[in-house]
Amino acid sequence: xxxxxxxxxxxxxxxNLFYCxxxxxxxxxxxxxxxxxxxxxISMLLPITFYLEPTTAIIMLAGVxxxxxxxxxxxxxxxxxxxxxxNAVTCLDGYPMAQQGRAGVALFITxxxxxxxxxxGIILLIVATPAFLAFAMMFQxxxxxxxxxxxLVMAATISQGSPLKGLAVxxxxxxxxxxxxxxxxxxxxxxxxxxxxxxxxxxVVVAMGLFGISEIIWSIASHTAPAxxxxxxxxxxxxxxxxxxxxxxxxxxxxxxxxxxxxxxGAGLALAAFFAYAVEKKVSKTPERFGKGAIEGIAAPEAANxxxxxxxxxxxxxxxxxxxxxxxxxxxxxxMHGLTPGPQFIRENFDMFWGIVxxxxxxxxxxxxxxxxxxxxxxxxxxxxxxxLYPVIICFVCIGVYAVNSSVFDVxxxxxxxxxxxxxxxxxxxxxxxxxxxxxxxxxxxxFRRAMLIARGDFFSLFTGPVNTAMLALALVGAxxxxxxxxxxxxxxxxxxxxxxx
Amino acid sequence: xxxxxxxxxxxxxxxxxxxxxFSIVALNNYPMGSAIAPGPGIFPFAVGAITGLIGLAIIARxxxxxxxxxxxxxxxxxxxxxxAIAAFAFLIGRVGLxxxxxxxxxxxATGSRDSRPLPALGVAFATxxxxxxxxxxxxxxxxxxxxxxx
Numbered sequence: 001x002x003x004x005x006x007x008x009x010x011x012x013x014x015x016n017l018f019y020c021x022x023x024x025x026x027x028x029x030x031x032x033x034x035x036x037x038x039x040x041x042i043s044m045l046l047p048i049t050f051y052l053e054p055t056t057a058i059i060m061l062a063g064v065x066x067x068x069x070x071x072x073x074x075x076x077x078x079x080x081x082x083x084x085x086x087n088a089v090t091c092l093d094g095y096p097m098a099q100q101g102r103a104g105v106a107l108f109i110t111x112x113x114x115x116x117x118x119x120x121g122i123i124l125l126i127v128a129t130p131a132f133l134a135f136a137m138m139f140q141x142x143x144x145x146x147x148x149x150x151x152l153v154m155a156a157t158i159s160q161g162s163p164l165k166g167l168a169v170x171x172x173x174x175x176x177x178x179x180x181x182x183x184x185x186x187x188x189x190x191x192x193x194x195x196x197x198x199x200x201x202x203x204v205v206v207a208m209g210l211f212g213i214s215e216i217i218w219s220i221a222s223h224t225a226p227a228x229x230x231x232x233x234x235x236x237x238x239x240x241x242x243x244x245x246x247x248x249x250x251x252x253x254x255x256x257x258x259x260x261x262x263x264x265x266g267a268g269l270a271l272a273a274f275f276a277y278a279v280e281k282k283v284s285k286t287p288e289r290f291g292k293g294a295i296e297g298i299a300a301p302e303a304a305n306x307x308x309x310x311x312x313x314x315x316x317x318x319x320x321x322x323x324x325x326x327x328x329x330x331x332x333x334x335x336m337h338g339l340t341p342g343p344q345f346i347r348e349n350f351d352m353f354w355g356i357v358x359x360x361x362x363x364x365x366x367x368x369x370x371x372x373x374x375x376x377x378x379x380x381x382x383x384x385x386x387x388x389l390y391p392v393i394i395c396f397v398c399i400g401v402y403a404v405n406s407s408v409f410d411v412x413x414x415x416x417x418x419x420x421x422x423x424x425x426x427x428x429x430x431x432x433x434x435x436x437x438x439x440x441x442x443x444x445x446x447x448f449r450r451a452m453l454i455a456r457g458d459f460f461s462l463f464t465g466p467v468n469t470a471m472l473a474l475a476l477v478g479a480x481x482x483x484x485x486x487x488x489x490x491x492x493x494x495x496x497x498x499x500x501x502x
Numbered sequence: 503x504x505x506x507x508x509x510x511x512x513x514x515x516x517x518x519x520x521x522x523x524f525s526i527v528a529l530n531n532y533p534m535g536s537a538i539a540p541g542p543g544i545f546p547f548a549v550g551a552i553t554g555l556i557g558l559a560i561i562a563r564x565x566x567x568x569x570x571x572x573x574x575x576x577x578x579x580x581x582x583x584x585x586a587i588a589a590f591a592f593l594i595g596r597v598g599l600x601x602x603x604x605x606x607x608x609x610x611a612t613g614s615r616d617s618r619p620l621p622a623l624g625v626a627f628a629t630x631x632x633x634x635x636x637x638x639x640x641x642x643x644x645x646x647x648x649x650x651x652x
Binding site for chain 1: 509510512513514516517520521524527528532533536537538539540541542545546549550552553556557559560563573574575576579580583584586587588590591594595599603606607608610611613614616617618621622625626629633637641642643644645
């Protein structure tokens with residue numbers, strides 16, 4: 001408790017408050033825009049934070065993160081266009097509500113449920129991180145190696161699409177992470193004599209190329225002009241007592257589901273939202289209302305993805321092992337500021353950790369107060385025709401990439417990654433695992449080499465020891481569960497398709 | 503019905519090519535070290551090999567599991583976005599930020615069928631001015647606003 005008060009003292013300085021606000025606001029702006037997801041939002045705004053203090057930079061980036069998650073739900077409800085994958089579930093009931101003229105209520109419930117989920121997620125983050133730290137103290141290089149390996153494989157196979165393709169893309173990311181000087185020997189790898197590659201490829205370039213540029217190319221062709229007619233009045237936002245009552249417990253259940261899914265590798269926010277929705281449908285007495293504007297269908301997944309957004313920070317901070325791509329970017333941002341998360345990180349940067357945690361809650365509060373009065377601004381933003389918008393986004397991406405090192409070479413690399421990301425996309429590959437591999441690959445290699453040295457060259461002994469046995473067993477259970485879910489979601493998707501066909 | 507899934511075939515081939523390249527370069531250039539002290543070559547070599555194998559598996563699957571993934575390419579959007587970025591890279595060191603942004607927007611705008619010349623010109627002006635205001639005046643990034651090309 002003392003720690004938290006101390007954290008608030010740090011988060012409440014004018015500078016940190018301002019950047020927290022700025023982050024949340026910009027995150028919402030970018031999140032509302034169709035075709036720009038959370039990943040692109042964070043990587044686009046990453047260069048701005050280079051000039052800030054590390055604590056302030058992370059506070060701002062975290063603001064961008066949950067701001068854009070939140071902004072995405074606005075686009076889902078009003079346009080049936082999810083801003084990010086985790087909001088896709090919100091479309092199912094949010095858009096029907098908007099069509100019934102209940103967009104205001106849907107948006108309000110989203111905001112309230114998000115705030116509830118986010119706040120409870122933060123409390124869990126505060127309680128669970130010390131416990132995780134104790135667990136992390138048992139980690140040595142072989143445990144890190146196994147944890148990283150399992151985390152990466154799970155992230156690549158569980159999330160979306162074909163597991164085989166996910167693994168391939170993950171490996172490409174690890175390979176790209178090898179580019180640059182080898183940490184132990186200083187030998188330059190894959191630089192082709194190019195000095196600018198000696199420090200490795202900048203994460204901003206990779207992320208912007210894969211998620212910014214290729215996404216824009218994709219959206220230009222597929223984007224259709226949005227049609228929102230009604231202006232949302234303040235009055236229409238206020239839900240009835242009945243609506244509040246029906247959404248309260250779903251929001252709590254959603255929070256519980258999201259909090260558990262958040263720290264799991266590969267699960268992430270999208271799965272959290274999907275689970276929460278499935279749970280609600282199961283416990284509901286009137287499951288047939290779902291998909292036709294059931295308010296529980298918004299409250300639960302929105303609470304879930306916001307709770308997950310907070311608890312996802314637990315393994316990132318405590319172990320230095322992010323579970324999702326977004327967290328991998330956050331980790332990359334920390335590393336760019338010369339900080340390596342992990343047990344030492346929290347001990348040595350005590351002020352920073354608690355300051356960041358406190359700022360999360362302030363940021364969630366900003367979300368709550370920013371959103372309601374500004375809803376018409378978001379609506380107007382959604383109405384901007386895409387042909388006018390995307391050239392500006394391209395300029396921002398180019399400036400962002402160029403500004404990191406004032407390097408023209410980086411812009412050329414951006415072009416390359418844009419093409420590669422587009423190729424992946426048209427061949428039906430998911431690009432997200434690449435970034436995880438890229439960020440965590442160097443850590444994987446370092447721990448592998450160190451562990452091999454300690455194990456006197458016995459590769460298979462790397463997988464032994466109590467912690468590793470426990471992790472492997474858990475991963476096995478997780479894998480079986482994932483297979484079960486995959487089979488079930490397949491039949492569920494068929495059911496959804498059948499519903500839509502009706 | 504086609505005999506294979508084109509997207510998987512090409513995608514798998516891409517993975518195979520990238521993986522093999524990394525492996526071969528590692529094998530020829532970087533020390534492998536020993537089991538006790540692994541060198542800088544072994545890790546990329548192994549990962550490259552795994553990538554290649556997965557690529558092969560994807561290619562094999564293209565023939566076994568025929569899915570209807572359509573490869574949709576929009577050459578106009580691809581070209582204009584790529585040329586716009588290339589133009590940015592070429593111009594930024596030569597003519598400064600303002601002119602670069604102006605040109606980049608105009609080239610990028612050609613990518614969409616729904617772009618019209620006048621609005622695009624307006625956006626170009628606004629971006630050039632706004633970019634200068636935000637990035638140079640407000641954020642103080644080390645960018646040059648205007649530079650004579652000679």
